[in-house]
Amino acid sequence: MSVPILDACRPCVPGASAGLACAYCQADRDGDPAGKLPADDDLEPAWLAHLYLCRGLSTYAVARRTGLDRQRVTRVLRAAGVPLRPRGAGRLRPERRPGDPPDLPKLMRELYAEARLSSRQLAAILGMPERTVRERLRRYGIKARTRGGWNREDRTAVPAGILQVLYSELGMTAAEVGQCAGVCVDTVLRSAHALGLPVRSGGAIPLSGPQEIELVSALYEDPLVDATLTAYGVPRVPPGGEVSQRFPEPVPLTAPLVEDLYWTCGVGLNHVELLTGQAAESVRGFMRRAGIPLRDPGGRSPFLRRWRACQPQPRPHETSHAERAARTSKQ
Structure with missing residues (x-):
């Protein structure tokens, strides 16, 4: 009995031949009075197979529609030789929506990378969820900006x-x-x-020592900083641009690296930014989450005090012409 039922209840998919079409689907499509459809409470196995195979209903949905017990629907279908879908497969899915428009990558690049709109703004313009926008950015190879209030790329800078x-x-x-x-x-x-x-060098109280500092060069020349960067494989990036340009991919922060730079080397949060490309406030947040304490506020960092102490005092002939002129006028 199972073979005729399966032959009569093949799903009516587009392109299938008329000889393979389900009899109930054919009668419903042609409106043939002779092909009267059975009532929902009919226990005819072919009708239950039609609901399950052609309409894509689950055994739960068939039971609700016919008023039968689900276990009974399952037994009738199995007795008729109908292959049951595994549990969790669910109903037949609708046809997926068509692919993205061909000009979508260019449009997203212009709006996100050039116009600097956020992913949330793109979602409102394109009419898609924000999660889909970020997935499309990764698919099209558009580099995502740093998220949050400490965005490195969008920070104000002086030319x-x-x-x-x-x-x-x-x-x-x-x-x-x-x-x-x-x-x-x-x-x-x-x-x-x-x-x-x-x-x-600023400050209310003039200090002895050099009056100018090229901070990035001074950091790389410091023995403690140099040894720490070498131990953790942190690259040396010379100055010459904003932190987002110097470090397109910031150095990942780890608790040992940050603790050694901050406490062993005595650098400040802004110094860690210049060495790793991570925003100073991002470093502060990382230290708070990692349980690394901060030094008491105020004063220069141990690195700057060490740098000033190691620098030779300027000789009289090394002072600038403007400084000598100002000193002479005061006398």
């Missing part, structure tokens, strides 16, 4: 030309440069350090 003219040539202070550029003092100093410009 090199402005710093060179205002800070280095005209001798303006970092605060004055910040007022002209509309940024804070920390942004000016961070940009100057990243570009490798000599930064003048």
Whole structure:
């Protein structure tokens, strides 16, 4: 009995020949009164097989529609020789939506990489979930920006030309440069350090020692920092651009690396940023999660104190012409 039922209840898929079409589907499609469909409470095995195979209903759905017990529906189908789908396979899935438009990669690159829109904004424009937007960015090879408030790529920076003219040539202070550029003092100093410009030592109390520091070079020349970077395989990246340009892929942070740089070498959070490419606030958050304590606020870091102590004092003939002229005028 099982073979005729299976022959009569083959699914009506597009392209199937008329001889293989299900009799119940054929009667429903042609509207033939002679092919009257049985009632849902009919126990005819061919009708149950039609609901299960052609309509794609599960045994639970067939039981709910016919008012039968699910176990009884299963026994009737098995007795008729109908192959049952494994549990969890579920109903027949609808046809997947068509592929992405051919111009979608270009559009997403323009909106995300060039216009600097966020993935959430792209999701609202393209009408797709934000998770799908991020998956498409990875598929199309578009590098994702750092997420969160400490985004390295979108941070404000002072252009090199402005710093060179205002800070280095005209001798303006970092605060004055910040007022002209509309940024804070920390942004000016961070940009100057990243570009490798000599930064003048500030502070309310003048200290003996060198008055300028090229911070990235000084960090790499420090013996303790150099030994730590060598031990953990951290590359040396010379200054000359923003941290996101110097480190397109930031160095992964580990608790031993951060603890050695911060406590053994005595560098600050901004110094760790210049050495690893990780934003200073990201380093602070990592230390908090890893249980690494912070030094008491205020004062210079142990690295800067060590650097000033190791630098030779400037000789009289090494002072600049402007400094000698100012000293002479005061006398």
